[in-house]
Amino acid sequence: MLTWLVNPVPTRRLGWARLVIGTAAALRALVALPVLLRLSDPEVVKAPNFAWMPQPSVVIAFVLVALWLVSAVLFATGWMNQVWGYVLFACLVFMLALDLQTYSNHLYLMALLVLFATLAGSAPGFKFGTADVSVPRWPILLMCLQVSIVYFFAAVTKINDAFLSGATLAGVLNGGVLTLPDALRTPAFMSSLALVAIVTELSLALGFWISRFRMPLWFVGAGFHLSMVALMADTAEIAVFAMLMFAVYPLYDVVHPRPAESSTEY
């Protein structure tokens, strides 16, 4: 088992993941700026996680977002990955810790994926003109496990009366780029949609570990996340979440290659 964990695997797909995660982190920095600026307003509620954390201010907002943005872009390029990866991780942890209002599940997921990709040494993967090298399997395994755990608990926690009735979903599917027609906002349809969401998330959580289901699930996951991006408010943040999940999809093939791929370069 331990040998399997440290066995070297090619990094080309990890490099792609790094590129997508870094880009998502850069976009998320821009989403964070208005929240941080509003938090610095004295008329706005402060809910610090720790008493010793600095009081939110305009200076902190701009410094944090600037550092976050620069480190995200450099992380994406793979340049000095072992420095910028940890700087980006520190920015994300600071944001998560600053205030109850600056937490988000997407940000928490992003911080963990950046940490694991940095631990994996994702820098060598996918850089034009450079040779691919191998890295240990275990940090890539952690990234895949993390995505499966997110899908699994997202599904399990939806198994409650309010969600299954469709009421929660009817509230969530509002304010997006596309509007769900009123004709479809019936209890029966919303309840069916709620069930589909749970089954889809459970399928994505478990199915990626079965190699023959993996390719069809790419399409299922793409449809699922794109519909969320289209129908839900906070479009940019939902799109960033989708990018994080998509970034990891190809890594399941690295951790557990499909039979046709086990002897090919990826």
Add this chain to the structure above:
Amino acid sequence: MAGFLLAVFLGVQLSVPTVLVIRGDERSQRFGWQMFSKGSPATEFTVVLGSGEEVTVTPGDVLARPRGDLPLIELIPPHLCATFNGAVRILWEGDSREC
């Protein structure tokens, strides 16, 4: 090192969300991957001023970012008492707090 980190990771990432699921809190909780599984409460607060005038405040008016996992009752009434000039009482959903 790899085995230890994997064990710690699985321990935290499986136990924390599981405990939160078992606890079954009314509002969603952080670190539990409870994504869009529970609605955000649409609580409105009424600030009663010394003059008897009443002002309605929504969470969106005073929060940097309303979220379903925020303890609104713990956060908003004390804030309104501290920042609303002349506030004597805050009312919400059949409950109240004297300033």
